[in-house]
Amino acid sequence: MCTFSDEELARYQRQMTIPEWGEKGQGKLKEAKVVVAGAGGLGSAVLTYLAAAGIGNIRIIDNDVVDRSNLNRQILHSEKDIGKKKIDSAREKLATLNSDIRIETIGEEINENNVFDLVADYPIVDALDNLPTRYLLNSAAIKNKLPLFHGAIYGLEGRATTIIPGTTPCLHCLYQGSLPGEIPVAGVTPGIIGCIQATEVIKYVLDIGELLTNRLLVYDGLSLKFSEMKLKKNPNCAICK
Numbered sequence: 001m002c003t004f005s006d007e008e009l010a011r012y013q014r015q016m017t018i019p020e021w022g023e024k025g026q027g028k029l030k031e032a033k034v035v036v037a038g039a040g041g042l043g044s045a046v047l048t049y050l051a052a053a054g055i056g057n058i059r060i061i062d063n064d065v066v067d068r069s070n071l072n073r074q075i076l077h078s079e080k081d082i083g084k085k086k087i088d089s090a091r092e093k094l095a096t097l098n099s100d101i102r103i104e105t106i107g108e109e110i111n112e113n114n115v116f117d118l119v120a121d122y123p124i125v126d127a128l129d130n131l132p133t134r135y136l137l138n139s140a141a142i143k144n145k146l147p148l149f150h151g152a153i154y155g156l157e158g159r160a161t162t163i164i165p166g167t168t169p170c171l172h173c174l175y176q177g178s179l180p181g182e183i184p185v186a187g188v189t190p191g192i193i194g195c196i197q198a199t200e201v202i203k204y205v206l207d208i209g210e211l212l213t214n215r216l217l218v219y220d221g222l223s224l225k226f227s228e229m230k231l232k233k234n235p236n237c238a239i240c241k
């Protein structure tokens, strides 16, 4: 079992008093490894809350640089970071939030040749903004039997689901083809969806509660309603059948 410094005990005190969590659960988080693909809008929310919760090893993959047009939603990055690599900006911010965790950054574009090395054997957070790269993550997750925490946004709408290979449909069962390049985004939307993804990661690591499996959570910010769609495997799916 993990031992904690006095500083760590103080930092995590309020979450360790959750009955299902406790010091044992905090130890699981400390030993956990998670890879987050994308340090943009979704990634900003996911990374902030995973780091704050004490996920001990976080790998961030992103090959983009901070642009002024990112600042309405990508809250890990600031005006002074414009032109800087997002992985560097993200690592700096997260290190000031929690210096007890290890943050590893990879500034590569994910492609079919490197995706298996990049995700290793870590649970994967899909905080990307394009379907072709999401499909690569999905294939790696299915092949290596890794959970994939999917989130997507459009304007004031968002979606999330948790994919467990062998148990749930995969991303390719749900989506096919591609979406248009630059989409409208209100900054609050990736904040909400990213927090849902982070909640799922934490529950998965702690092995508590009920995961968002076999269902797609659909969020509509305009009406402020959450709804759910039941998901079924596509028996003809080229990736997971």
Ligand SMILES: [Zn+2]
Pocket: 169, 170, 171, 172, 173, 174, 234, 237, 238, 239, 240, 241
């Ligand atoms: Zn599938």
